[in-house]
Amino acid sequence: MSHTLAPFATDRLLELYRGMRLVREAEERLSALFAEGEIPGFIHLSIGQEAVPVGVASVLDEADTLASNHRGHGHAIAKGLDLDRFFLELLGKQDGYCRGRGGSMHVADMKLGMLGANGIVGAGLPIAVGSALAHKIRGTGHIAVVFFGDGALAEGVLHESMNLAQLWSLPVLFVCENNGWSEFTEGARQLTTDPQRMAAAYGMKATKVDGNDVIAVAGAAREAVATVRAGKGPCLLECVTRRVRGHFEGDPQKYRDAGDVAAATRDDPLARCESQLIADGISQADIEAVKTATAARVDAAVAKARAGPPPSPADTLADVYSPPREVAT
Amino acid sequence: MSHTLAPFATDRLLELYRGMRLVREAEERLSALFAEGEIPGFIHLSIGQEAVPVGVASVLDEADTLASNHRGHGHAIAKGLDLDRFFLELLGKQDGYCRGRGGSMHVADMKLGMLGANGIVGAGLPIAVGSALAHKIRGTGHIAVVFFGDGALAEGVLHESMNLAQLWSLPVLFVCENNGWSEFTEGARQLTTDPQRMAAAYGMKATKVDGNDVIAVAGAAREAVATVRAGKGPCLLECVTRRVRGHFEGDPQKYRDAGDVAAATRDDPLARCESQLIADGISQADIEAVKTATAARVDAAVAKARAGPPPSPADTLADVYSPPREVAT
Amino acid sequence: MNEVRFGQAINKALADAMTADPSVIVLGEDVARPGGPFGVTRGLLDRFGPERVRDTPISEAAIVGASVGAAMTGLRPVVEIMFMDFVTLTMDALVNQAAKARFMFGGQLSVPMVVRMPHGGGINAGPQHSQCLEAWLAHVPGLKVVCPATVADAYGLTRAAIADDDPVIVVENKALYAAKGDLPDTAAATPIGRARTARAGRDATIVSYGAMVPVALAAAADLGRDGVDAEVIDLRSLQPWDEPAVLASLARTHRLVIAHEAVEAFGVGAEIAARMSDVGFDELDGPIVRVGAPFMPPPFAKTLEDWFRPDAAKIVAAVKRTMA
């Protein structure tokens, strides 16, 4: 938690707050929709972790690419994905981002560089590394970012990806959302290492911040992104945060102390941000206005998603492969 | 190369020399046989690296288990495998260790805990970890050892295996034969890490020794094995050595400086051992006697292997699965 | 005789095997303290302790690789891979190590290990959590593959797999976990490689396995109303599969349909059709018709998944087509 920051402009902080509020509002609505049986499959919420995607995405460009994981709603929304198509997808509708074929774990928007949530733990890591390779070779000036959990630290492909990124000095930012849990098991019962020590093994630059402090996240991300964008090689940013909800919605969390949930709930990045905003002179009314506007935005998306037509099987088979093209030799 | 050793008993050193001489003699014969087309497939020689398997195996018990890799002749011979069946296998004969089905990359002897050479880089690592798990659960008091090259450091399963071994505090010794090459590419062009830094990432005890100094290897291995056997968790032993030959026999090594080969040849662990023996008062004649006896032993094995019948397909299909057994419920 | 759920039957098989043989251990992600994502390993930690029931890190390759080494060193590990889709991460350990060790080392040893993995859809889990990839494993000499359809076989095949000296993949259809059925108090192992006639019939043979068996039975019931008497064969084992039983049925009915949830192309059904179009050729009075998923990844939305998964109507249509 070594990061110290210069004071943050209030209007930027308000912007971050808006971003977090949107993720929170969207996920709380998802939780309710799921409980009512309106969302098929399973969903993993990032409630309590919003400062990480919002802080990081605040310093990315639209054309920077992003690989995500199973807990990816925040990454998608923070990257600027369209909320309507997001909800349409989660409800399994034809006009969703994936035409209802992917759902929560596969939301993607290639136009915004969002290379997809991912149902395979660790799989986003090499995808981001390869995306960074493309940025480098093509000279786009853009960078790639990958979000992964502490549990993913145990996957072999993490090691391969970090070594490769460092070896080729690729413009990729590794963001570890260290929430202390992977499914129903504590990190400490799975790992003998941590993001900092892994980064050290490759000589990769690494920072650790309080992931529930959006100012700290944004600040550290800004520095790391600047380094990466300048062609100085990959960086790792570890954001220590807390999972407030169960692993997935409906998880009774019998394996977890009530105290741990309570502590996670108390350490709320939105509440912390609100306090700071008030201290900076923003009025409670302004904050309420953000909340109201956000709720209205989400209401609209939910309404649209509910009304959206279900996907029809007709076009599915046509999308397994690309349309044929004339092959020039 | 931090290891310092108490003076070594001369008779033990002579034993180590005999062991190295046997590996060397066997491999030089293999090289000749290969050149004459008597060995099918391809073979990877460990000439110049003999101090590592011989030094390590000298402190193992017969029932300790060992997982090896593609460059595994030294591991097998040092573990005490029967030279006749070894040569029979390499020549693809019926009475070989694997009945001619495996060849150089798959020599194994379950009676001696030799769990097999392995054609898949890195694959021996989790096998050794699992073997150590069995030792621990069954309370055998034995340990598992795995030999792997520096190139294997880049495989994801290395990371998974080291974390798992450390997490479960398993009795496994990781021996990295760091010869600076993986196939036709230098380690430095593949890796941004090294065995010591990887071990550090898991908080695993680790040592680095001059792998061409058999006394240093045996001494460091003795300490590491004692730690592992005492139930104090896994250790890593890095042995810095040099590959004298090509990646495989027949490799013209166009990618390699002549100087590098010459340096590797000069830094010969057998020559160094001989000098030490002479200094310790062993006569040149005694050394020659070892050479002569070893050559005779290898001659005999080669003769037997040449004379051995080829395998017949008849029993192959029967060995794909175990013989049926009555299933008791 | 007790009515239990499919998942409970597996749980009992694990517990009985662990009781009978101290070398049996259970490992996997969240299998110990949490009792498994589908609850199949619940209670084992309390009964058999943390040495033998182990939560692992998210390291599928190492877990299966370690099971190979453990099996070589005197244990009988039973690994859980949380979704069959993740078997992609374990193929080296399964295919290049576990499957080949016995043959490749000249018959010196056996590798007695079990890898359990749920496959299949029905819970809208989407493209990376619903696949049926058993055809890959059935193609690998040295592996055995079983797939229970009933509560009795969930118990019996799990016991047989653990008792077997070779690596056995137990494919569990996740839609079956909650299914109920009778389990005799003295439940026995189900021999690997032997099919079961789930319904006798004279007009056509429907070969199936896993969760498609009840669907095939429903199709047979429908066909019965149309005067077609279909026989339903539950394969139970996919590698080895019971060729004599299928051939014998075909020799009675002369019509063959094969149904599974996996993608049709290059699926398990292809091998059965291919064998019957060779050794059973003279018995065939109509084309061999397969029913499987269309050639696409499993989709998420309910309308799509329902369409994607083979159902009784498709089996009925297939039987009618081969009888036409």
Place this chain on the structure above:
Amino acid sequence: MNEVRFGQAINKALADAMTADPSVIVLGEDVARPGGPFGVTRGLLDRFGPERVRDTPISEAAIVGASVGAAMTGLRPVVEIMFMDFVTLTMDALVNQAAKARFMFGGQLSVPMVVRMPHGGGINAGPQHSQCLEAWLAHVPGLKVVCPATVADAYGLTRAAIADDDPVIVVENKALYAAKGDLPDTAAATPIGRARTARAGRDATIVSYGAMVPVALAAAADLGRDGVDAEVIDLRSLQPWDEPAVLASLARTHRLVIAHEAVEAFGVGAEIAARMSDVGFDELDGPIVRVGAPFMPPPFAKTLEDWFRPDAAKIVAAVKRTMA
């Protein structure tokens, strides 16, 4: 027209594709400075430089995974996996990522990448360096799989694979690398999915691919001496495979044999047999006979490997059996 070796034809295809399209890059273990373990990528580093021709660490999963990300971001990566046996380490990236991305993301993108991998025996490389695992990949919706048999197709299918917008697996039989053949100066891409009649004949159809095509042709020559006029179809593509071409041939000959080097059970031949026993049923005048490796890992010793690998005599016997 030049006589070149099979491996050189692939080399030329890579070079021509890299010249034509700056987004094509080549990566893999020892492919750059050393020019590849089989020499297939020789000279590319000098011509196209270290940005586009890259030696990688021994990290198969990350290399293929990175290729997916690179393909999503505007490149067309061509990866070499040194032996097909190591594809076991890349299955997640291939199957759960590359193959599904287009479908799973609603058709938003294509993943234009190529993974080249040598399969097959003949060099006594043993159980972990000789496998033919193409049936796995053909079972995966979203992947394409090709396997050239001739020098012209080594060039043409490689070009087509690189030009294709989807992930394509190019399976190269290592026993063919040194084979010589004619390559026109203006060599063209070979369309994916279209078979080639390697030999026309009226009495029986032999379907094959890769290194088994010359073996099938040798068998056909032998059969000719016995008065049997066999047609040999070279599939060239395994996914998609040319069902109309096979069916058309069967409709002329009414007898079908399928031969490949892979293990017979659950191999590529199973799907072809299964389809023909359905859509081609009315054309069949005899059993469909497959020729493939026996159900065991590839053995090392020469006597064993020679016995293990299907040869012309086995194909001749198969044709005679279906004509009996």
